[in-house]
Amino acid sequence: MKLEAREVSFRYGSGGRRVLDRVSLTVESKEHIGLIAPSGFGKTTLLKLLAGYERPDSGEVLLDGRPLAEFEDYCPVQMIWQHPELSVNPRRRLKTVLLEADWEKEAKDRARIEGELGILDEWKERYPAEVSGGELQRFCIARALGRRTKILLADEITTMLDLVTQGEIWSFLRKELKQREIGLVAVSHSPKLLEKVCSRIVRLD
Amino acid sequence: MEKEILRIERLSVSFSQYGRGLARRRLSAVEELSLSVYAGEIVAVVGSSGSGKSLLAHAVMGILPYNGRLEGRIWFNGEPLTQKRAAKLRGKELCLVPQNVSYLDPLMRVGEQVTGGRSSPSRRGKCKSVLAGYGLEAGVERKYPFQLSGGMIRRILISTAVMETPKLVIADEPTPGLHPEAAGRVMGHFKEIAKAGAGVLLITHDIELALLTADRVVVLYGGRMIEEAPASAFSDETKLSHPYTRALCRSMPKNWNPDGERLCDTGDILSYMRKEYGR
Numbered sequence: 001m002k003l004e005a006r007e008v009s010f011r012y013g014s015g016g017r018r019v020l021d022r023v024s025l026t027v028e029s030k031e032h033i034g035l036i037a038p039s040g041f042g043k044t045t046l047l048k049l050l051a052g053y054e055r056p057d058s059g060e061v062l063l064d065g066r067p068l069a070e071f072e073d074y075c076p077v078q079m080i081w082q083h084p085e086l087s088v089n090p091r092r093r094l095k096t097v098l099l100e101a102d103w104e105k106e107a108k109d110r111a112r113i114e115g116e117l118g119i120l121d122e123w124k125e126r127y128p129a130e131v132s133g134g135e136l137q138r139f140c141i142a143r144a145l146g147r148r149t150k151i152l153l154a155d156e157i158t159t160m161l162d163l164v165t166q167g168e169i170w171s172f173l174r175k176e177l178k179q180r181e182i183g184l185v186a187v188s189h190s191p192k193l194l195e196k197v198c199s200r201i202v203r204l205d
Numbered sequence: 206m207e208k209e210i211l212r213i214e215r216l217s218v219s220f221s222q223y224g225r226g227l228a229r230r231r232l233s234a235v236e237e238l239s240l241s242v243y244a245g246e247i248v249a250v251v252g253s254s255g256s257g258k259s260l261l262a263h264a265v266m267g268i269l270p271y272n273g274r275l276e277g278r279i280w281f282n283g284e285p286l287t288q289k290r291a292a293k294l295r296g297k298e299l300c301l302v303p304q305n306v307s308y309l310d311p312l313m314r315v316g317e318q319v320t321g322g323r324s325s326p327s328r329r330g331k332c333k334s335v336l337a338g339y340g341l342e343a344g345v346e347r348k349y350p351f352q353l354s355g356g357m358i359r360r361i362l363i364s365t366a367v368m369e370t371p372k373l374v375i376a377d378e379p380t381p382g383l384h385p386e387a388a389g390r391v392m393g394h395f396k397e398i399a400k401a402g403a404g405v406l407l408i409t410h411d412i413e414l415a416l417l418t419a420d421r422v423v424v425l426y427g428g429r430m431i432e433e434a435p436a437s438a439f440s441d442e443t444k445l446s447h448p449y450t451r452a453l454c455r456s457m458p459k460n461w462n463p464d465g466e467r468l469c470d471t472g473d474i475l476s477y478m479r480k481e482y483g484r
Contacts, residue, residue, distance in 0.1 A: 038384055040354075118475070133254065159381075162253030163412060163456035164449075164471050171467040189384060190413075193458040196468060
């Protein structure tokens with residue numbers, strides 16, 4: 001699949017600064033792109049447009065030539081956010097986070113992914129505030145890797161984690177994405193990380 | 206040998222916590238930690254979240270929460286550092302660059318916060334020159350915290366520490382949210398502070414950044430010190446002794462192997478540490 005942002009522009013509200021000004025980016029499954037730009041440049045905003053959480057003021061976002069909104073069932077473009085604690089419901093047990101994903105009936109993939117991410121059964125009965133940030137982010141990653149995911153957007157997904165956890169998570173993701181031919185757009189504060197994980201670096205400046 | 210500015214001996218910090226009903230229990234957060242900081246030196250304290258880094262800073266500053274209990278001994282500049290003495294030296298010889306923006310008073314202009322409320326023409330002048338030295342434009346002292354960006358706030362927080370002539374600066378996670386160049390500049394500021402003769406205790410989880418600046422690195426895990434090593438040891442992991450420190454070293458993205466099956470071979474160090482250290 002091919003995900004394409006064509007000359008997208010965006011501002012928050014009506015009076016604000018134009019965060020993105022005619023930005024274009026194309027990513028195909030199989031391709032791993034690292035996005036580098038100074039802070040405040042609209043990296044997260046661009047990912048939100050690519051994922052369909054926001055609509056561009058002008059320009060368009062197309063998946064295989066069709067607007068994202070036309071994909072009514074499962075959205076093949078999934079995003080993992082920088083702050084896992086803000087992207088899960090704090091009042092529901094963690095097992096419910098996993099149920100939000102797109103698994104097949106027998107859920108073989110799900111068991112495998114949980115195993116490779118090191119998600120322990122005892123964590124699933126806990127609430128989000130009762131596990132560490134690294135443990136929580138593993139749930140969010142598993143949730144985004146449902147069966148029909150074709151493009152993954154990763155917004156500083158390991159910034160708040162310790163180095164060892166960061167290494168484990170990226171080792172897993174790289175292997176998983178390669179195997180399943182899932183495309184990646186990753187934003188990170190560490191250019192070295194992106195150089196090691198991505199096949200192409202795009203600079204937005 | 207330079208003068209020993211800070212000496213911590215077998216420091217433990219624990220908290221009393223109410224469990225079910227009136228049952229009280231003690232929760233140990235820092236255990237038997239010893240370290241020293243010398244004049245002109247930057248010592249980095251690294252460790253993942255929950256390893257007790259910030260508590261170490263707060264224990265030295267004498268600002269632990271009311272239910273915290275401190276054991277062990279702290280010397281500052283050759284004399285025991287009691288809570289009372291810490292309260293007297295705080296903001297003068299002993300300065301904290303706090304972790305986040307919320308330590309600033311949202312209703313007070315930042316200039317007043319940098320001068321510490323003791324406003325005289327000479328202090329205002331010094332404040333202006335300190336702010337200018339950190340690349341903040343004239344007039345910034347009349348702004349309120351909400352009017353400044355994250356990077357500007359960081360520089361304001363550092364300015365509060367260098368208004369005086371501190372002997373010890375403790376910086377608690379001074380760089381998250383900054384892009385690499387800005388973080389590098391902040392580190393440069395701490396180098397200058399050390400060059401001026403102060404000891405700097407740099408608390409961070411960003412090991413790569415710490416290695417660029419620090420002379421020595423202290424690694425904490427689960428409230429305990431697991432290793433102390435010169436920064437240079439991290440370029441050759443055989444010089445590191447603890448398996449977790451070696452795993453940290455391999456986990457730095459610059460050491461990742463993009464062709465390997467895993468980017469970095471850390472075995473199952475995390476489950477090993479969970480077993481050994483109980484968290």
